[in-house]
Amino acid sequence: MDGAKEYGSNFGLRDEIKAYWSSRAATFDLSPGHEIFSEEERAAWHRLVEKHLGQGEGKSALDLASGTGVISHLMDDLGYRVTGLDWAEPMLERAKAKAKTRNRAISFRMGDAENTMEPDGAYDVIINRHLVWTLVDPKAAFHEWLRVLKPGGRVLIVDGDFVNVSLAERFLKSLAARLIKLGVLKPEPVHMPADMAGVHNSILSRVYFSQGARAEAVAGLLRDAGFEDVVIDRNMRDIHKSQAKNWNVLKAAARGIQHRYAVCGRKPA
Template sequence: MTTTSHSNRDLRDEIRDYWSDRAATFDNDPGHKISAGAELFAWANLFRRHLGAANGRSLLDLASGTGEIALLCKELGFAVTGLDWAEPMLERARSKAPEVTFLQADAERTMLPDASFDVIVTRHLVWTLIDPKAAFAEWRRLLKPGGKILIVDGDFVSRNWLTRMIERFSGSTSHGMVSRHQDIVARVYFNRGARSEAVASLLLEAGFENLRIDNRLSAIHRAQAHLFSWRKSLLRRSEHRYAISASAPMTTKE
């Protein structure tokens, strides 16, 4: 037990340090920053489709990164709190959205009070979790009765014949960062890829209800396509990407 706990703590530190080192150039990578126009419109439609009208509801953006999703949710009318494990990411997020409260904490162990939020959203966090069962229980704890969660994620690990062929002809200039990334991915829970069905099963196990898997992300992908090389565009289209929404159970008073 002691050995496992020590290993997990070290891996969390590595994850925090990796994303801290990525912060300075994170928004330069297509697919991270949300561009104005068609892409922003597509993301807003996805969030409205699953969350409905904001109406000032309290929202927690987990793994905020540089604040792109937090800023979007603020513009949609939510009362937003952002949370990230990497302080350099948060420095950039605060400069973009000074009206949003950003906290530094581990998304799997937030230390925030019970029933603090009406909505929780995450983008590209679940596939990196060390212990998704504990994380989903934590997120359910943070939601008010009947609160909503929206996860936008994908399987960025599995490779079919097309992706292997594309990657064979696509070199990388950041070999050190790639090696660190691969080493971390090999040790997370979804090291073989975060498939939507597996994520959904764990959400149900954690007690979430009214679960909905949505693969209709083509409008976002089309809007991003002009930012990518043809190889990256093909790779993006071949990946298993999805949104999953669910509700915390309602409590009834006797």
Template sequence: MTAHANYSLRDEIRDYWSDRAETFDLQVGHEIFSERERVAWHALISRHLGPGAGRAALDLACGTGVISHLMHDLAFVVTGLDWSEAMLAKARAKAQKRGADIRFILRDAERTLEDRASYDVIVTRHLVWTLVDPKTAFAEWFSLLKPGGKLLIIDGDFVSRNWAMGLRELWEKLTAGKSRVSDNDGASMARRHQSILARIYFSGGARAEEIARLLAEAGLEQPVVDWKLGAIHRAQSRQMSWPKALERVTQHRFAICATKPQ
């Protein structure tokens, strides 16, 4: 009884993503499946963060290390942080295979325990929409940046429904039984996802304007919303069914870059 009572929403989120670790990289939008997409990611990162040049970078909720490796490609000195040991095991195996000297650590992205003012840049992909307490998280990230450091958030509203989502769901029903790769099938996982979603801060969907407002409240300057993710989405669409590709390009997806004052 006591152990169950102490099992928090954060624990549920950690365990949910740990259980998805084995098949996480099978999904387009998680792992990178083409050089075209890799180049598009490099361009997005460089556009906002500039050259790596040995600068210290923190990849929050790094998962299997996809963004960490992109940052490493660009000559950042990278720390990847995640609170799922199953995800980190995948990330470390990739780094060993590729000979990449990336530091991976098991921590909570909302309470990192990292040194204050120790990073030149921080990057997150698809983390903010899952946060339990974004105000606390943004204050933490602000403290980790050096003066003049930059935070890059790549995220989206994956909750709000639109016509393309309905079309994709209809197509999947009509083609049920045909072979397709998916990492989130199963009624049990779907129920867990919905239960978690109902209790997080952005349960109604993460919108760029709200995130930018919270970043400004945390003290970060000039939050700039970048909607130009088309090159990434076009590269990903080549690996997707046409209804899923259509859903992706019609979703509220964005990058936000903000700077810590000097």
């Protein structure tokens, strides 16, 4: 069933997105690529953040669509004062519990990444991972992010094109599925219930980047919003290499050839 047809007419796309991620919260941290399962991967993420945003040194950071707090913890590691914003209450509950267990002074609260309701010029940096491909109106969102940054502040977007799958990636995934069925490869942890796949695809077909969030398009929209010094970083090798140890060799190879990237921009001083 089309996910858009499951709900009444007052239940719009943004409501569907919120409900979808709320339902994903319980198993979100089971997936490599979501939670971090090694110090090697943690260090790789630290290097990416430091490369584009520098050390925290007490600067304020806003983690948008913070989910269970994975990126917020990375920023806290580096000395940032972190606020995590998410609109899915089950995600926030897990993020708060995780921060309490790890004794982290991270503030998590309910909020919309496209309309944060945060004060003007409140943050030194903004970061998000795998958010932009879900945005209904990234143009408005990027203007909003520019507003809440301090002059000279930076945004770091980590995302990918999850629509356009190359022939090589299709082959690797298909082969992996066959070998798992034959018992040659170990099955992966189930991090998304099978009945959610249709909802995911329905949402993906209707967001702004329904044809795929390419790095160049994201960078262009940042420039249009007023960001300067916009750079695209496609070197995610260290992160993918450390994550690959959690997957079978075919899944790791498929991951490595996907269009994944980081884009950084600066608010004019």
